[in-house]
Amino acid sequence: MSTKAGREAWRTAFELFRDEAPRRLGDASAEIGVSPGLLKTLFHLSPGVGVPMRELADHWRCDASYVTSVTDALEERDLVRRHPHPTDRRVKMIVLTKEGAAVRERAFEVLSGSPLPFDVLTAAEQRQLRDLLRKVAAARPEAARPAASA
């Protein structure tokens, strides 16, 4: 159901995160020594879950060749490995290595390290906000975590 309040909430959220998210991503990237593009890829993966390269291209609406170059860079650093798809031999699944999973988790920590925008809310409001956002996230699993397609 799309309401006026919902659209206002969306616009406010967009204005809050449009610049804040890339800035924090950049900070984490600098601190960890992995480029923002590679970090974004690690975020899209989950430990133990293989993701077809095609899925990344669809998700980002980018060209497949870009996914190839990102995957190459991640594999060079041993953060990720290409695995064969069990039935379709055209498909390659990207899987986090142990190091990759560690870097990913470390990045999430750095991301929440500096003072957060939500700190201005009361404790009760922060819980309220978390619950609302979780409900939204739960309704769009592909955005928050990749489907277990392996």
Next chain:
Amino acid sequence: MSTKAGREAWRTAFELFRDEAPRRLGDASAEIGVSPGLLKTLFHLSPGVGVPMRELADHWRCDASYVTSVTDALEERDLVRRHPHPTDRRVKMIVLTKEGAAVRERAFEVLSGSPLPFDVLTAAEQRQLRDLLRKVAAARPEAARPAASA
């Protein structure tokens, strides 16, 4: 006050918007015919308010030369004009033209045109979420709208 719930809310929001915001920005960009970088600049401006070029570089943590190139591109399309600062003759203020303000508003509309992530919430929840986000935005004016520095 930073609580566990606040950090969880932040991480959830980050996962929701990390890819969604750039994607919608890209959609709006394609539909309107203005590159994502230029659109982001228009978003940072407000009709009738001059913003020093330096402020954009600080906000994005980018090099001043990038702001120069973006401003050149926007000026070429008559979306923006450089104005002198009233007292400091080194500073140039960027101001939206009438066309620039129109494009900016149109982009905001396109941005909310497709089904929104918040549509899964009830009407009451959407209002709640809007109010919480507005409280956050109100506490960080520089993020949501540039200070009236002209």
Next chain:
DNA sequence: TATTGTTATACTCTATAACTATA
């Protein structure tokens, strides 16, 4: 024939360094 991924190449975005003008 259509799809996944790769290679080679070109374009766009963003940074670095050297510079001018003003403070």
Next chain:
DNA sequence: TATAGTTATAGAGTATAACAATA
């Protein structure tokens, strides 16, 4: 001397086109 902005140039990020392998 320090800061705002510009220019020229270089690098990173991302796309396009042609291709190989598989479906």
